[in-house]
Amino acid sequence: MTRTxxxxxxxxxxxxxxxxxxxxxxxxxxxxxxxxELAFVLVGDETVITPIxxxxxxxxxxxxxxxxxxxxxxxxxxxxxxxxxxxTSSMWKAIEQVKIGDADICVSAGNTGALMAMSKFCLKMxxxxxxxxxxxxxxxxxxxxxxxxxGATVGADADMLVDFALLGSAMARALFGLERPTIGLLxxxxxxxxxxxxxxxxxxxxKDAAYEGMDYIGFxxxxxxxxxxxxxxxxxxxxxxxxxxxxxxxxxxxGSYLRDAMTATLRTKLGALLARPGFNALxxxxxxxxVNGGVFLGMNGTVxxxxxxxxxxxxxxxxxxxxxxxxxxxxxxIAAQLAQAGRGSVxxxxxPSPSVEEDTPISEAL
Amino acid sequence: MTRTxxxxxxxxxxxxxxxxxxxxxxxxxxxxxxxxELAFVLVGDETVITPIxxxxxxxxxxxxxxxxxxxxxxxxxxxxxxxxxxxTSSMWKAIEQVKIGDADICVSAGNTGALMAMSKFCLKMxxxxxxxxxxxxxxxxxxxxxxxxxGATVGADADMLVDFALLGSAMARALFGLERPTIGLLxxxxxxxxxxxxxxxxxxxxKDAAYEGMDYIGFxxxxxxxxxxxxxxxxxxxxxxxxxxxxxxxxxxxGSYLRDAMTATLRTKLGALLARPGFNALxxxxxxxxVNGGVFLGMNGTVxxxxxxxxxxxxxxxxxxxxxxxxxxxxxxIAAQLAQAGRGSVxxxxxPSPSVEEDTPISEAL
Numbered sequence: 134m135t136r137t138x139x140x141x142x143x144x145x146x147x148x149x150x151x152x153x154x155x156x157x158x159x160x161x162x163x164x165x166x167x168x169x170e171l172a173f174v175l176v177g178d179e180t181v182i183t184p185i186x187x188x189x190x191x192x193x194x195x196x197x198x199x200x201x202x203x204x205x206x207x208x209x210x211x212x213x214x215x216x217x218x219x220x221t222s223s224m225w226k227a228i229e230q231v232k233i234g235d236a237d238i239c240v241s242a243g244n245t246g247a248l249m250a251m252s253k254f255c256l257k258m259x260x261x262x263x264x265x266x267x268x269x270x271x272x273x274x275x276x277x278x279x280x281x282x283x284g285a286t287v288g289a290d291a292d293m294l295v296d297f298a299l300l301g302s303a304m305a306r307a308l309f310g311l312e313r314p315t316i317g318l319l320x321x322x323x324x325x326x327x328x329x330x331x332x333x334x335x336x337x338x339x340k341d342a343a344y345e346g347m348d349y350i351g352f353x354x355x356x357x358x359x360x361x362x363x364x365x366x367x368x369x370x371x372x373x374x375x376x377x378x379x380x381x382x383x384x385x386x387x388g389s390y391l392r393d394a395m396t397a398t399l400r401t402k403l404g405a406l407l408a409r410p411g412f413n414a415l416x417x418x419x420x421x422x423x424v425n426g427g428v429f430l431g432m433n434g435t436v437x438x439x440x441x442x443x444x445x446x447x448x449x450x451x452x453x454x455x456x457x458x459x460x461x462x463x464x465x466x467i468a469a470q471l472a473q474a475g476r477g478s479v480x481x482x483x484x485p486s487p488s489v490e491e492d493t494p495i496s497e498a499l
Numbered sequence: 500m501t502r503t504x505x506x507x508x509x510x511x512x513x514x515x516x517x518x519x520x521x522x523x524x525x526x527x528x529x530x531x532x533x534x535x536e537l538a539f540v541l542v543g544d545e546t547v548i549t550p551i552x553x554x555x556x557x558x559x560x561x562x563x564x565x566x567x568x569x570x571x572x573x574x575x576x577x578x579x580x581x582x583x584x585x586x587t588s589s590m591w592k593a594i595e596q597v598k599i600g601d602a603d604i605c606v607s608a609g610n611t612g613a614l615m616a617m618s619k620f621c622l623k624m625x626x627x628x629x630x631x632x633x634x635x636x637x638x639x640x641x642x643x644x645x646x647x648x649x650g651a652t653v654g655a656d657a658d659m660l661v662d663f664a665l666l667g668s669a670m671a672r673a674l675f676g677l678e679r680p681t682i683g684l685l686x687x688x689x690x691x692x693x694x695x696x697x698x699x700x701x702x703x704x705x706k707d708a709a710y711e712g713m714d715y716i717g718f719x720x721x722x723x724x725x726x727x728x729x730x731x732x733x734x735x736x737x738x739x740x741x742x743x744x745x746x747x748x749x750x751x752x753x754g755s756y757l758r759d760a761m762t763a764t765l766r767t768k769l770g771a772l773l774a775r776p777g778f779n780a781l782x783x784x785x786x787x788x789x790v791n792g793g794v795f796l797g798m799n800g801t802v803x804x805x806x807x808x809x810x811x812x813x814x815x816x817x818x819x820x821x822x823x824x825x826x827x828x829x830x831x832x833i834a835a836q837l838a839q840a841g842r843g844s845v846x847x848x849x850x851p852s853p854s855v856e857e858d859t860p861i862s863e864a865l
Contacts, residue, residue, distance in 0.1 A: 328653030356748035383749040
């Protein structure tokens with residue numbers, strides 16, 4: 134979709150997430166308050182949407198509704214979701230708005246596996262990219278980093294890791310406004326181990342290619358993710374997902390240590406009371422709702438996945454992220470990056486085959 | 500080695516670690532102070548060891564020295580270490596003390612890759628176990644868990660994951676005194692993804708086998724590591740290493756957030772001062788020196804790897820861990836667990852082939 138005015142149109146899977154419209158619509162209202170240029174295509178059950186929507190006057194003139202009462206269950210398997218909800222579900226139709234050009238980007242809090250399968254099936258892989266990646270925005274000691282893939286694809290060969298580096302650098306340019314973000318390949322300390330060949334090969338290729346628009350700095354380790362030493366961290370999806378969830382778990386664990394320590398004695402309780410503004414600042418900094426949204430990259434159109442348990446504030450963060458990606462022309466930056474790397478083309482594919490979608494077996498999208 | 504009295508003899512690679520003997524020997528003194536039953540075989544340069552040893556009277560009657568002035572560099576590649584230091588280095592000779600029965604267990608702060616390669620080459624894989632694992636003791640919100648493999652082997656098939664479950668459960672029994680520790684297989688949320696077959700297969704096998712001495716509870720995610728929901732977490736070495744280092748990085752990151760928050764204003768500074776005992780307790784709880792030591796499992800003898808940068812207190816923690824493993828008969832527990840699983844035998848291998856070591860190419864130990 135070519136953007137003709139300043140409006141950013143976001144298609145929203147209103148039935149995704151643990152609470153669906155109850156959290157999603159208030160989230161949109163929060164985000165619209167911050168960004169008046171936003172417009173929404175709400176996809177879901179009109180009878181549910183309309184009464185909730187009526188409570189938010191600031192959404193009145195910027196929303197349209199695409200009705201469907203088919204929802205994808207939060208625990209549906211991807212194959213099941215595709216069989217039962219393809220072309221009919223709120224998830225599918227929200228993604229489809231991007232494909233047909235009625236929205237710039239799509240946001241859903243629906244289940245990750247189903248959302249990824251439908252995105253691949255509906256949008257198709259971008260020319261020059263073999264497999265999709267999910268990019269997480271990772272808060273660091275310095276600022277934020279992009280980490281991908283955090284779970285789209287298990288296992289990755291050198292080609293895929295180089296693809297992720299190209300996609301991730303374009304995203305970091307869009308998100309952080311950097312000319313040449315630094316890129317690191319996640320590795321373990323011991324280099325001389327079987328199984329690390331794809332990482333070494335990808336590293337060698339990134340070094341040799343010296344792509345414009347990125348500054349490949351070499352291997353990094355797990356400790357470098359939180360430090361913010363590097364703008365983009367590239368890894369395969371299994372270890373990326375483990376890293377993301379381990380960090381979440383560690384943050385919770387330290388939070389529980391901290392609570393125990395501060396409630397241990399009357400003195401620590403008093404101290405904690407006095408230091409409350411500091412603890413509040415810390416809590417805000419670590420609030421998972423502040424940074425919410427995984428960005429699905431590598432397809433012909435971008436989908437932002439909000440945490441399924443996100444409340445209105447959390448969903449608004451995902452919507453804000455989607456907006457930033459559109460405003461800063463993520464799609465164009467990716468296309469340019471791929472073209473420069475000889476991996477795709479800025480031109481539209483000259484031989485579109487509209488029948489492909491019909492012919493693609495579901496298993497291919499999984 | 501059959502233990503004939505209450506003495507626990509630990510062979511120590513005195514030249515391993517960032518500072519070698521300067522941190523190692525004081526560490527032994529601390530550990531001996533706590534545990535009078537400890538005896539040490541110090542392997543390293545006698546001219547360096549003797550003057551330092553003289554400063555610690557409590558080590559006088561419980562140490563012997565095996566002299567060598569060959570040290571493995573902290574940045575040596577495993578193959579290089581094996582070529583240059585096999586049979587001659589302090590690392591090799593410390594491991595060898597376990598093999599020849601002069602020590603119950605070995606501790607080294609030397610480089611992980613070299614130590615693992617030498618351990619495999621010297622001690623050989625245990626009957627019934629294909630690849631070694633490094634087990635980390637992971638502090639959790641509840642207590643501690645065992646996580647393996649954190650970096651010995653990249654990639655793992657179902658067999659290897661089952662092996663790790665057997666080794667890890669024996670270790671948890673030795674370490675935590677549990678009859679049937681709970682075991683979880685680390686996985687990502689989306690099950691229906693290519694590449695997860697080995698994990699699913701291992702899960703099915705653990706479920707079907709219902710081994711004595713362990714309680715297999717199914718898949719767990721990264722968030723479950725820090726929560727302490729499960730006693731043993733099994734994963735392949737790449738993702739295990741990434742998880743471990745990501746947790747370290749996250750802890751540092753939150754520490755830096757906390758410092759910033761507490762020094763932001765006069766009020767938070769005063770509060771933090773008042774709450775200092777709480778912060779001290781937190782610091783102690785999160786002190787990486789308190790829990791130090793990766794346990795190399797799956798070979799004919801156990802090696803404990805201390806952090807290379809450990810100071811005396813950190814090294815003492817690794818020594819204490821080694822002692823616990825011996826006192827609680829880790830070796831016997833592993834042998835029994837493997838025998839019960841039909842994976843090995845409690846008996847000594849009836850057909851020892853002393854020439855194997857000479858014939859094994861170095862590449863096999865990498």
